[in-house]
Amino acid sequence: xxxxxxxxxxxxxxxxxxxxxxxxxxxxxxxxxxxxxxxxxxxxxxxxxxxxxxxxxxxxxxxxxxxxxxxxxxxxxxxxxxxxxxxxxxxxxxxxxxxxxxxxxxxxxxxxxxxxxxxxxxxxxxxxxxxxxxxxxxxxxxxxxxxxxxxxxxxxxxxxxxxxxxxxxxxxxxxxxxxxxxxxxxxxxxxxxxxxxxxxxxxxxxxxxxxxxxxxxxxxxxxxxxxxxxxxxxxxxxxxxxxxxxxxxxxxxxxxxxxxxxxxxxxxxxxxxxxxxxxxxxxxxxxxxxxxxxx
Amino acid sequence: xxxxxxxxxxxxxxxxxxxxxxxxxxxxxxxxxxxxxxxxxxxxxxxxxxxxxxxxxxxxxxxxxxxxxxxxxxxxxxxxxxxxxxxxxxxxxxxxxxxxxxxxxxxxxxxxxxxxxxxxxxxxxxxxxxxxxxxxxxxxxxxxxxxxxxxxxxxxxxxxxxxxxxxxxxxxxxxxxxxxxxxxxxxxxxxxxxxxxxxxxxxxxxxx
Numbered sequence: 001x002x003x004x005x006x007x008x009x010x011x012x013x014x015x016x017x018x019x020x021x022x023x024x025x026x027x028x029x030x031x032x033x034x035x036x037x038x039x040x041x042x043x044x045x046x047x048x049x050x051x052x053x054x055x056x057x058x059x060x061x062x063x064x065x066x067x068x069x070x071x072x073x074x075x076x077x078x079x080x081x082x083x084x085x086x087x088x089x090x091x092x093x094x095x096x097x098x099x100x101x102x103x104x105x106x107x108x109x110x111x112x113x114x115x116x117x118x119x120x121x122x123x124x125x126x127x128x129x130x131x132x133x134x135x136x137x138x139x140x141x142x143x144x145x146x147x148x149x150x151x152x153x154x155x156x157x158x159x160x161x162x163x164x165x166x167x168x169x170x171x172x173x174x175x176x177x178x179x180x181x182x183x184x185x186x187x188x189x190x191x192x193x194x195x196x197x198x199x200x201x202x203x204x205x206x207x208x209x210x211x212x213x214x215x216x217x218x219x220x221x222x223x224x225x226x227x228x229x230x231x232x233x234x235x236x237x238x239x240x241x242x243x244x245x246x247x248x249x250x251x252x253x254x255x256x257x258x259x260x261x262x263x264x265x266x267x268x269x270x271x272x273x274x275x276x277x278x279x280x281x282x283x284x285x286x287x288x289x290x291x292x293x294x295x
Numbered sequence: 296x297x298x299x300x301x302x303x304x305x306x307x308x309x310x311x312x313x314x315x316x317x318x319x320x321x322x323x324x325x326x327x328x329x330x331x332x333x334x335x336x337x338x339x340x341x342x343x344x345x346x347x348x349x350x351x352x353x354x355x356x357x358x359x360x361x362x363x364x365x366x367x368x369x370x371x372x373x374x375x376x377x378x379x380x381x382x383x384x385x386x387x388x389x390x391x392x393x394x395x396x397x398x399x400x401x402x403x404x405x406x407x408x409x410x411x412x413x414x415x416x417x418x419x420x421x422x423x424x425x426x427x428x429x430x431x432x433x434x435x436x437x438x439x440x441x442x443x444x445x446x447x448x449x450x451x452x453x454x455x456x457x458x459x460x461x462x463x464x465x466x467x468x469x470x471x472x473x474x475x476x477x478x479x480x481x482x483x484x485x486x487x488x489x490x491x492x493x494x495x496x497x498x499x500x501x502x503x
Contacts, residue, residue, distance in 0.1 A: 081344055091426070148383075
């Protein structure tokens with residue numbers, strides 16, 4: 001197991017319609033840095049970086065479990081909704097004496113940009129860790145009939161079957177390792193240890209809500225993403241890994257085009273990192289984050 | 296055997312399915328106009344959040360429970376309910392599609408789609424009743440409806456995948472600037488009926 005300090009405080013924020021798990025490090029009087037994990041992960045993904053943000057950078061580091069992940073509230077029956085996640089996180093920002101600095105990884109990286117775009121008064125700067133959206137071709141819907149049919153059938157299936165149960169946490173860690181080949185096994189085990197719960201027949205299930213896998217028949221494409229990026233007035237720092245990774249989908253030319261859309265952006269390729277930049281290269285991540293916060 | 300009718304009412308309609316009671320009575324076969332989540336007696340979804348199209352799942356489950364999804368099902372959607380009805384039709388779950396004021400408002404540019412999402416988010420965020428646990432029906436969050444989905448390319452592609460006959464009924468309340476242009480996008484046969492009032496809708500739907 002990884003030898004990492006426990007969060008200083010754990011909380012449950014009651015947002016009225018849902019509950020969001022929070023993990024905190026450092027002095028709450030310091031300026032807040034809100035850390036938002038990637039899809040299917042949870043707030044303990046930040047157990048390595050957050051204590052250093054609190055101690056080295058003297059910030060109040062707050063990680064959340066996004067709705068449908070970890071210990072936070074469950075998703076609606078029709079699955080996830082991007083505006084719903086934005087609203088949840090805007091309410092969390094409001095509780096942290098805004099403006100808040102946002103740091104997001106992957107799915108969370110997309111989310112922090114959307115929060116900054118919609119609620120500029122809540123956010124002073126944004127850090128995006130390999131989260132500039134899917135490649136344009138992945139967003140192109142070829143067959144709307146198939147997408148609609150799959151959405152409805154998958155919603156029915158999850159409703160009927162519930163989450164899958166596994167025999168052991170180690171088996172789940174290995175499953176994670178199989179699909180995140182660059183993520184060290186110790187981290188897979190860490191994520192599985194904090195991201196699972198007892199199932200109904202004595203085994204273990206992921207805490208992440210299986211409904212998270214439901215897509216939505218709604219417009220989402222490259223042009224919308226770029227249109228959104230153009231509205232972000234705060235400074236943005238984007239980090240991407242230099243190493244090939246099956247979860248880093250974006251081609252360099254697509255990344256460059258999207259980066260061009262931001263009014264105020266700096267981009268740093270991080271050597272020796274794939275998709276999990278903050279896990280693979282924590283020293284470089286902290287160095288870049290510190291410099292960005294001091295700017 | 297007469298087709299069954301499934302009605303998907305508009306988002307935030309205070310009358311919910313009850314608005315369609317006359318049509319349900321007049322329909323010659325089985326007919327259902329369920330109250331969608333957060334309307335009437337139907338509880339809100341988990342976490343009290345709604346999205347455009349989620350009525351497709353809720354209405355279909357209600358229809359399954361009522362046993363009217365076993366073959367020939369006409370799906371009618373009113374206004375925002377039209378988008379959910381179109382999803383069911385695209386997925387092959389409708390034998391015919393009826394849209395009442397459901398062809399959509401003017402198309403949005405990508406900048407306008409983003410701006411409308413920000414407008415919606417800020418309106419909901421500033422409305423305490425939309426954030427508090429829902430205690431009335433319809434849920435106050437539904438008064439804000441949804442962020443716009445009216446991207447021409449997306450909707451046109453969705454409509455090209457709908458091959459069943461489409462009946463569009465337009466009332467004076469319709470937001471659609473050019474219904475004929477919208478109807479040209481469907482793959483199957485289309486019929487446009489303009490009616491002078493909401494009261495005339497039942498006759499337009501039930502007529503052979």
